[in-house]
Amino acid sequence: MRRRQFITMLGGAAAAWPVSGEAQQSRMPVLGFLGSASETSYTATLAAVRRGLNEAGLVERQNLLIEYRWADFQYERLPALAAELVKRPVDAIFATGSVVSAIAAKSATATIPIVFANGSDPIQYGLVASLNRPGGNVTGITFINSQLGPKRIQLLRLLNPKTAVIAVLVNPKNPNAADAKTFEAAGRSIGVEIVILNASTEAELKEAFDRAVEQRADALLVHVDALFNDNGEFQIVALAAQHRLPTMMASPSFPARGGLISYGADVRDLNRQAGVYIGRVLRGEKPADLPVVQPTNFALRINLKTAKALGLSIPESFLLLGDEVIE
Numbered sequence: 001m002r003r004r005q006f007i008t009m010l011g012g013a014a015a016a017w018p019v020s021g022e023a024q025q026s027r028m029p030v031l032g033f034l035g036s037a038s039e040t041s042y043t044a045t046l047a048a049v050r051r052g053l054n055e056a057g058l059v060e061r062q063n064l065l066i067e068y069r070w071a072d073f074q075y076e077r078l079p080a081l082a083a084e085l086v087k088r089p090v091d092a093i094f095a096t097g098s099v100v101s102a103i104a105a106k107s108a109t110a111t112i113p114i115v116f117a118n119g120s121d122p123i124q125y126g127l128v129a130s131l132n133r134p135g136g137n138v139t140g141i142t143f144i145n146s147q148l149g150p151k152r153i154q155l156l157r158l159l160n161p162k163t164a165v166i167a168v169l170v171n172p173k174n175p176n177a178a179d180a181k182t183f184e185a186a187g188r189s190i191g192v193e194i195v196i197l198n199a200s201t202e203a204e205l206k207e208a209f210d211r212a213v214e215q216r217a218d219a220l221l222v223h224v225d226a227l228f229n230d231n232g233e234f235q236i237v238a239l240a241a242q243h244r245l246p247t248m249m250a251s252p253s254f255p256a257r258g259g260l261i262s263y264g265a266d267v268r269d270l271n272r273q274a275g276v277y278i279g280r281v282l283r284g285e286k287p288a289d290l291p292v293v294q295p296t297n298f299a300l301r302i303n304l305k306t307a308k309a310l311g312l313s314i315p316e317s318f319l320l321l322g323d324e325v326i327e
Helices: 002-026 039-055 075-087 099-108 146-159 175-189 202-214 231-243 267-282 304-309
Strands: 030-035 065-070 092-096 114-118 138-142 165-170 193-198 219-222 247-249 261-264 299-303 324-326
Touching (some): 065 075, 092 099, 099 114, 099 138, 114 267, 138 267, 146 247, 202 231, 299 304, 304 324
Parallel strands (some): 092 114, 299 324
Antiparallel strands (some): 261 299
């Protein structure tokens, strides 16, 4: 009887194994991906985040499900999209494409872990209590692009000492448009007039370049916003060439795509690190205990071919500052 009981129990366990496997599949973690841009415009960001997830041992559709929500540059849609992810529910949220996504995610939940990646100061916008001890349910990666604004103004003046007017392009729908005051103060400190230009659509982007020329701008600085990233860079490269306007961006890929100059951190590597952080959070680490990652290396990249096409003679002293010079 005991033998029969053992065989019966063993058979019952064997029959239960497939069910156990299905249960494991149903418990596959779900990541909510909240982006303020469009999927087609953020291919580079997606690739970088996926590399980080892979490093953390997570592969989409194998042991991780991802629910994507894209605002397609309509930032007013973000709160509703974040609420959808919370209702889903997801195990964690990744917020990217300017600080607006992270703000929407944080407003939607105080319990689901959130990892952000953007260029604004996370303390200023209430995302974390401090960089070393974020507290709450939010942590992430900061590119510190907003804080680098004054440095970029200085670099444009060094690029061409005759520069008297610098236009700064911002998206008025992005909270970081408030950085305009910082740009204006940086300009006053070196005797340069700062002209703020607004653009929240591709059409307005074209109009902004027209206004920069009307304002007799000697250079244009593109502030950080999802609209201006990835595919937006190609449009900015074309408009800068069309208007023969020396233009600077934060993105390291800008000069490689034909832009004149960039200064900032390696955003793609930082997005990879965001993927790693997401993996750590999904494995149970608390955002409150994970310090906000900050870049430690910044690179100045210059495209000499573009400079020549613009008729711009770059001082040798400035070229010596360059970390990468494209000829």
